[in-house]
Structures are given as C-alpha cells and as structure tokens.
Amino acid sequence: MLRLNLSDGDSVRLSNNTGEFIATCKSKKIKDLPTGLIFIAYGPSSSRLMESDTGGSGMPISKNLRVQVEKVAA
Amino acid sequence: MSENIKIVKNATCTFCGCVCDDMELTVDLDKKQIIKAKNACVLGRAWFAEHTIQEGPVALIDGKESKLEDAIEEAAQTLTKAKFPITYGLSDTTCEAQRQAVAITDFIRGTIDTTTSVCHGPSGLAFQGVGESTMTLGEVKNRADFVMYWGGNPAESHPRHFTRYSVTPKGMFTPNGKKDRTVVLVDVRRTASTPVADIFLQVKPGKDFELAWAMRALVKGHTVDASIEEETGISLEVLTDLVERMKNCNYGVLFMGMGLTMTRGRHFNSGAIMALATDLNEFTHFVAKPVRGHGNVTGADNVVSWQTGYPFGVNFSKGYPRFNPGEFTTVDTLSRGDADAALIIASDPAANFPQAAINHLHKIPVVSFDTKETATSQLAHVAFRTSTYGINTGGTAYRMDDVPITLRPAFESPFPSDEEILTALKKRVHELVIAKSRSQGAGTAKVAAPIR
Ligand code: SF4
Numbered sequence: 001m002l003r004l005n006l007s008d009g010d011s012v013r014l015s016n017n018t019g020e021f022i023a024t025c026k027s028k029k030i031k032d033l034p035t036g037l038i039f040i041a042y043g044p045s046s047s048r049l050m051e052s053d054t055g056g057s058g059m060p061i062s063k064n065l066r067v068q069v070e071k072v073a074a
Numbered sequence: 075m076s077e078n079i080k081i082v083k084n085a086t087c088t089f090c091g092c093v094c095d096d097m098e099l100t101v102d103l104d105k106k107q108i109i110k111a112k113n114a115c116v117l118g119r120a121w122f123a124e125h126t127i128q129e130g131p132v133a134l135i136d137g138k139e140s141k142l143e144d145a146i147e148e149a150a151q152t153l154t155k156a157k158f159p160i161t162y163g164l165s166d167t168t169c170e171a172q173r174q175a176v177a178i179t180d181f182i183r184g185t186i187d188t189t190t191s192v193c194h195g196p197s198g199l200a201f202q203g204v205g206e207s208t209m210t211l212g213e214v215k216n217r218a219d220f221v222m223y224w225g226g227n228p229a230e231s232h233p234r235h236f237t238r239y240s241v242t243p244k245g246m247f248t249p250n251g252k253k254d255r256t257v258v259l260v261d262v263r264r265t266a267s268t269p270v271a272d273i274f275l276q277v278k279p280g281k282d283f284e285l286a287w288a289m290r291a292l293v294k295g296h297t298v299d300a301s302i303e304e305e306t307g308i309s310l311e312v313l314t315d316l317v318e319r320m321k322n323c324n325y326g327v328l329f330m331g332m333g334l335t336m337t338r339g340r341h342f343n344s345g346a347i348m349a350l351a352t353d354l355n356e357f358t359h360f361v362a363k364p365v366r367g368h369g370n371v372t373g374a375d376n377v378v379s380w381q382t383g384y385p386f387g388v389n390f391s392k393g394y395p396r397f398n399p400g401e402f403t404t405v406d407t408l409s410r411g412d413a414d415a416a417l418i419i420a421s422d423p424a425a426n427f428p429q430a431a432i433n434h435l436h437k438i439p440v441v442s443f444d445t446k447e448t449a450t451s452q453l454a455h456v457a458f459r460t461s462t463y464g465i466n467t468g469g470t471a472y473r474m475d476d477v478p479i480t481l482r483p484a485f486e487s488p489f490p491s492d493e494e495i496l497t498a499l500k501k502r503v504h505e506l507v508i509a510k511s512r513s514q515g516a517g518t519a520k521v522a523a524p525i526r
Contacts, residue, residue, distance in 0.1 A: 019429055032264040037279065039263065043426055044449070050428040055340070057199065058191035058387050058403025060428045062336040064262075064279045 001027055003035075006071060014038070014067045019048035022072060038067070076104040085482045087114055088166070088369030088464035089121035090232050091474035092239070097122075101484045108465070108484055115233035122484075125445070125462045132489055134457045142458075146495065149417075149441040149456045150502035154510065156415035156439075158391075159184035162404040163421030164378075165193075165368035167443075167492040168469030168481070172370075172377040174496035175419055181500070181507050183390045185413075188374040189421050190386040191403040194364040196335040198375065198385050199399060200345035207351045209327065209361040210475045211238075216245035217359075220323035222258040224347060225282060226331020226365050229267040235365065236270055240327070247324070256319060260285070261333060273316065278307040283339040285313075286346035292317040293353045321357040328362040335364075366474035368421075369464070373472035408434040416440045419492060424449035443492050458495050461487035469493065 006012065010025045023040060033039060040046055042062065049067060050060050085097040099122065100110035111122040133145030140148075153159050161179040164172045165188055179186040190198060214221070221240050228235040236242060241252055248254040259271035262279045277285050285306040288298050292314060303309040320326055328351050334343040347362055354360035366372050375385040382388045384397035400406055404423065407413045408431035415438055424432050425448065435453060442454035451457040461467050466487035470478050 034263065034276070037263060047426055047432060048429050052405055052409030052428040052430040054400055054403065054405050056400030057340050058187070058195045058399035058405060059335060059340050060192070060405050061338060061340075062192070063333060064337040 001025060004069060004071060011072045013070045013072050014040075014049065015070070016049050016065060016067050018051050021045045021048045038069070076102050078103040080485070082482055082484050085484060086464050086471065086479055087111070087118040087121060088471050088481065089117050090369060091366030091372060092232050092234050093369060093471055093473040093479050094118065094234055094238060095479050096238075099484050103485055106485050106487075117233055122465065125465045127487055127489075128446070130459055132459050134451075134454075136455060140456075142490070142495070145456050145458060146498050146502055149458075149499055150506055152415050152439045152441060152455060153178070153182050153184070153417060153499075154503055154506040156182070156184075158407070158412050159415040159417065160404060160407050160413040161186040161417040161419070162423060163189060163419040163443075164374040165189040165371035166420035166463065167370060168463045168467065168471060169370065169373045169377050169478070170469045171419070171463075171492035171496050172374055173381060174493060174500050175417070176378060176381040178417065178496065178500045178503050179388075180390050181503050183393065184417075185387075185389040185391070185402045185407060186378060186382070187388070187402065187404040187407075188378060188386045189368060189371055190375055191399065192336075192405060192427070193332060193367055193371060194330070194335055194344070195386055195399060195403065196341035197330060197344035197348075197364040199341040200348055203341070204345045204349050205352065206348050206363075207355060207361045208363060208475075210477055211240070211473065212477075213325075213361075214240050214327050215243045215248070217247050217325040218245075218327045219248060219254055220256050220258075220320060220326035221329070222260070222320075222327065223267065223271075223329045223365075224260040224286075224331060225333020225335075225337075225343075226329065227261070227265040227267045228329075228331075228365060229270065230265065231331075231367070232365060235329075236267075240329070241270060256323070258316065273312075275308050275312070275316075278305075280338045281306040282334055282337065282343045283346050286343070286350055288313060289317055289320075290346065290350050290353055293321065293350065293357075320354055320360070323358055326351075326354060326358060326360040328360070330362065330364045332367070363475060370471040372474050372476055373470065373478070376472055376476065376478075405431050408432075414438055418450050418454070419443040419496070420445075422448040422450045424453055443495065445489075459489050460492045460495060461489045463492070467491040467493070 080101045082099040085099045086095040098112035106127045108122040131139040133140045244251045258273045260275045351360045351362035379385045382395035387399045387403040389402040439455035441456045442451045443458045445462045464481040468481045
C-alpha cells in the first residue's frame with residue numbers, strides 16, 4: 001500500500017483480463033500478508049476476476065489471481 | 075421465552091463439513107426458533123439462530139407466487155424439454171434428496187455435478203490418480219501426534235476441527251491433548267489459525283506443489299538443493315527438520331485445504347500431498363484427507379458415486395454415466411454455453427461462479443431449491459422454498475471423513491423438504507419422459523426403471 005500511496009479506506013480498482021471491481025483498502029502487517037498479496041473474500045466480487053477456463057479439471061482458478069491495482073477517487 | 079420448550083440432545087450441525095453431532099438444542103416451539111445451541115461454535119450458533127421460519131410462498135414462477143403442484147409441473151416441463159439440462163449443487167441437503175436428484179438427471183439424460191467440482195474436485199481427481207491413505211476423525215483424535223494443515227484456515231472455516239478432532243482433544247494415545255501433538259500449518263499468509271501451530275511455513279503463492287515435491291524427495295533420501303528456499307520461501311534446513319519429525323511421529327495426518335485445489339496446480343497439488351502421505355508410510359503411519367466445506371458435500375460425493383460410479387461431473391446423455399471433469403463440470407457447461415436448463419439444489423452458483431458462467435445462468439431457465447432467497451433463486455424461472463436439513467428435516471449427512479450421521483430435526487417447518495419436492499418432481503419427469511418416448515413411436519419406452 002505504501003508503494004502505491006494507499007491508505008486504509010481508499011478505493012482501488014482491481015482488474016485483470018476477465019473483469020474488474022472496486023474494493024476498499026484495509027492494511028495488514030507485512031508479516032501477516034506479504035508484499036504483493038491482496039486478500040479478498042470469495043463471492044460476487046471475486047467472481048468478476050475469475051476466468052472460466054478450468055484447464056480440464058472443473059475448477060476455475062479462484063485463488064492467487066493476478067490483478068492490477070489502481071487508486072480511484074472515492 | 076415461551077413455556078413450550080423442547081430440548082434436542084445429540085442434534086447435528088450441518089453448517090460445515092465437521093458435521094458436529096453433539097449439539098444440545100433448546101427449541102422454542104411456539105416461536106419455531108432455536109434459542110440455544112450448546113456445544114456449537116460461532117458459525118454453528120449463527121446457523122441455528124438464523125434458520126427461523128420466514129413467511130413466504132413455497133414456490134415462485136418467474137417471481138410470481140405459485141401453487142406447489144403448478145411449480146412442480148413447470149419445473150418438470152422445463153427440464154424434460156431441454157436438450158442439455160444440468161443438475162448442480164447438492165452439498166447442503168440430505169443424501170436422500172441427493173439420490174432423487176441423481177434419478178431425475180438420469181431420466182432427463184442430463185449432466186449432474188456438485189459443488190465438489192469447485193471445492194475438492196481436484197482432490198477427487200488426485201485420489202483417482204495416486205490413491206489415498208485415509209482415516210476417520212475419531213482415529214485422528216485418538217492417535218495422531220503430528221497434525222499438518224496445508225492451505226486452509228480451520229479456525230475460521232471449521233472452528234471445532236481443532237477442538238473436537240485434531241489439536242486439543244485428549245485421545246486414547248494422546249492423553250495430554252495438544253501437548254502430545256506437533257501442529258504444523260502451511261499457508262501463504264498468517265490467519266486466525268496460525269497461533270495454533272507449533273511450526274508455521276509461509277509458502278510463496280502458487281508454490282505448494284514444489285514444496286510438497288521437495289518434501290517427497292527428502293522423505294525418499296534424495297538431495298534437495300538449497301535454492302528450494304528461493305523457490306518456495308521455506309529453507310532447506312526447516313524442511314529437513316520437518317521431514318524428520320514426520321518420519322519419526324507415531325501417527326501423522328495431512329489435512330488439505332482449498333488453498334491447494336483453487337490455485338495453479340489444482341489436482342497436482344493434492345496429488346503431491348497424498349503421495350507424500352503414502353511415501354511416509356515407509357517409516358510410520360501417515361494419512362491425508364481433504365477438509366470439506368459444506369455440511370453434506372461429502373454425502374454428495376458418496377451418493378453420486380454409489381449411484382453412477384463417479385463422484386461429480388457425470389453425464390447421462392448416452393443413457394449411461396460418463397465422467398469427464400472439464401467437459402461435464404458446471405463451470406464448464408455454463409461458461410461454454412452448453413447448458414439450456416439448470417436444476418440448482420441447495421447452492422448459490424450465481425454468487426460465486428466465474429462471471430461468464432453467471433451470465434449464462436441468466437440466459438437459461440433455472441429451477442432452484444433453497445431455504446432462503448439467494449442470487450440464484452432470484453434469477454430462477456421456478457424457485458422452490460424448502461425446509462432446512464438437520465433443523466427441520468431428518469435424513470443422513472456425511473462428515474468430511476465419509477462417516478454417515480443421522481440428523482435429528484428440532485422443529486417442523488411449513489415448507490416441504492428438498493427430498494419431498496424432488497421425489498414429486500422425479501415422478502412427474504418420469505411420466506413426461508415415458509410419454510415423450512411413446513409419442514416418438516418407440517413402442518415400449520426405452521427409459522430406465524426408477525432408481526430407488
Ligand atoms: S465446526 Fe462446523 S459443524 Fe461443528 S458446530 Fe461449528 S459450524 Fe457446526
């Protein structure tokens with residue numbers, strides 16, 4: 001968050017090739033959530049970022065999704 | 075509190091795969107409400123408290139209140155007219171209801187899949203590939219002195235897993251509870267579960283397979299390069315020490331979370347863990363088991379397996395069951411646009427599937443079964459409101475270790491059970507399929523006898 005000049009409560013756009021959604025930032029200590037990782041709950045928001053290709057397994061990649069983060073005006 | 079109070083002993087919580095069957099429920103029969111759930115965790119208490127009886131119609135057709143019989147007729151017509159109907163969900167209902175859903179899907183030559191495909195489906199595939207050294211949670215409680223959780227946060231998802239089965243309970247060969255156990259946690263981040271662990275391994279995201287494979291190499295006595303730390307985030311020294319502890323324990327267990335199945339590697343990750351457990355049996359007794367999420371998702375695997383021979387992603391279009399994940403699993407049949415009608419039971423794919431799959435659900439007629447309004451019931455052509463399993467209806471649910479448990483309901487609901495409506499739907503579907511077959515000049519109907 002420091003690197004992107006973000007503070008708690010800021011709005012960010014999380015996007016990838018599949019879709020995007022706006023989330024609100026909440027910081028965590030690096031020890032708990034390493035640099036480069038964002039945690040979001042599984043549900044309607046994560047659905048927008050999940051590709052439907054299951055690689056022949058039936059399971060879409062639902063964790064460890066690569067996203068772009070941009071600060072947006074609240 | 076009213077005078078009309080009932081106590082239900084040894085009731086079962088079906089919120090998560092722990093399926094704790096030691097609940098003592100205090101029920102206000104006048105208000106039709108559970109006012110106390112002794113022994114339940116925070117999630118279980120919420121589960122019992124929130125399942126009150128809410129006024130509302132038993133069925134809706136296109137959002138309008140409908141009689142139950144009319145909705146059953148409309149659902150049967152919808153499913154029998156479809157060319158590629160799918161059945162999905164089933165993880166929050168009884169085994170008795172699940173078996174009716176299998177029969178309906180067989181009659182309509184549809185495709186049946188359960189929430190397993192987006193849960194531990196990959197572990198199911200791995201199981202078929204490498205086998206599973208398995209156990210019951212009772213064995214874990216009584217024997218396990220080395221407990222490892224990989225890719226999960228049971229403190230928040232299965233709160234009593236630690237206290238009832240695997241970490242703190244005192245067992246026959248673990249009389250001092252946690253003091254007799256080494257607890258290890260592997261995850262990409264610290265969670266509420268981390269403080270329980272004696273050893274915490276913070277693996278780099280997407281590197282579970284590499285870590286498990288390096289551990290397999292160490293177990294087998296091969297040399298592992300120190301660069302494993304750069305690759306996985308875990309040093310060779312830590313790994314070597316861990317593997318020695320695993321080889322020298324009396325009874326070890328590896329619990330697999332969805333951090334393994336939902337990330338890159340999927341079934342390869344689960345397969346590596348299962349193979350690691352098997353390798354360790356050269357030295358000691360070691361088992362591996364997925365930590366299952368929904369209350370009866372394990373039952374869904376069992377019922378679909380005993381009825382069709384396969385656990386999920388099963389297609390009946392040729393008149394016999396075929397299994398092919400990636401082709402017959404629901405994310406795929408929806409995202410590709412194959413499905414032209416859907417029977418969704420006790421699950422809410424419209425709230426958690428990839429957007430492409432949700433978009434297709436909006437385009438096809440959906441028949442939904444749920445105890446409450448959900449994102450899926452809102453888009454459904456026919457939506458049934460049913461009673462809650464384990465609270466209003468009895469039946470059977472499987473704990474995550476494949477142990478079947480009989481449910482003891484607390485109070486009656488004005489809504490029918492999933493099983494009741496599905497049984498009526500099956501009957502009507504069967505009649506329509508036979509009539510269709512006769513009208514096509516088949517003479518005698520080429521329809522299988524109903525599955526009992
Ligand atoms: S651990 Fe799961 S099954 Fe047990 S009481 Fe809690 S929510 Fe219910």
